Amino acid sequence: MDHGVSGDLIVTDGITEVTRFKEIIEDDSIKKIVINISGGTDSPLVVYFMAKFIQQTESFEKEIYPHFMVDTGNLLTIAPSLVPKQLDVIRELFPDVIIHDVLLQNFLRTEDWNDDLKRYVASNKGEDGVFKSDNYELHKGVPLDGVKNLHCTPLKEKMEEMIKPDAILGGVTANLPFRIMQLYGINSKSQPQGRVVGVNKTWSQEKLDRSPWNDVDKRFIAHQYRKENLMENLFPLTESCLVESVGELIENGCEPDAYPCKICHHCVEKFVAFGMYDKCWTK
DSSP: OOOSBOTTSOEESSSOEEOHHHHHHHOTTOOEEEEEOOSSSHHHHHHHHHHHHHHHHTOTTOEEEEEEEEETTOSSOOHHHHHHHHHHHHHHHSTTSOBOOOEEEEEOOOTTHHHHHHHHHHHTBOTTSOBOOSSOOEETTEEOHHHHHHHHHHHHHHHHHHHOOSEEEOOOOOOOOHHHHHHTTOOOOSOTTOSSOSOEEOTTSSSEEOOTTTTOOHHHHHHHHHHTTOTTTTGGGOOOOOOOOHHHHHHTTOOTTOOSOSOSHHHHHHHHHHSOOGGGOOO
């Protein structure tokens, strides 16, 4: 069966090749692999391929440590309950691979959140007064990543102190092409070519923290789900919607029980790639 994986541990859709997993498998110094997981479609696929290649090469000295920072400001998400189920699916597929229980850390929005947000926006405005950043995502016109990263840094540092990882992976993908984003009305003023491109240094400044999916978009992810036969067991356990409260649903013109909202960036992006929203809704 064609799983989209060549013999040299490369994930491909026939056009683009992802080599990050191969690099980790072939590096004997890497034993502890932290994978930042969010409950969406991208990060559990990182866990899946990492586990698959560990089992395929019998590199059982390598262990996977899922890490999830829970945004307690999101009142609608069920991601904290979905992530352990995602991991159970992957464990069943690769029973010989050590996948530790997920390390959950609660991300608290403190009273300083709004003040930090204002300072972050002000410090990243160009001469024309327009907000500019290389790595942020708009949610209701608000740049989240910069402030969230600021408040999450202590949690990341604590995680690294506890686990002492040799490698840290995430599930960030590139944005869809700008023309497609415009066609579907996705409101994102971040980089048209991608959210994060290339290599980012971690908080320790010593290890590479890089998503295998940096240079591919959600369509590549959907392609792998279908090729790996993950649409019935793993995909239904993913959640992408960004809406955080019933009040926000109503404000956006949705019914109070209409979750997922089907209009936020991540909902539309998921639908474009998979033809489905959260809960496998098709319309």
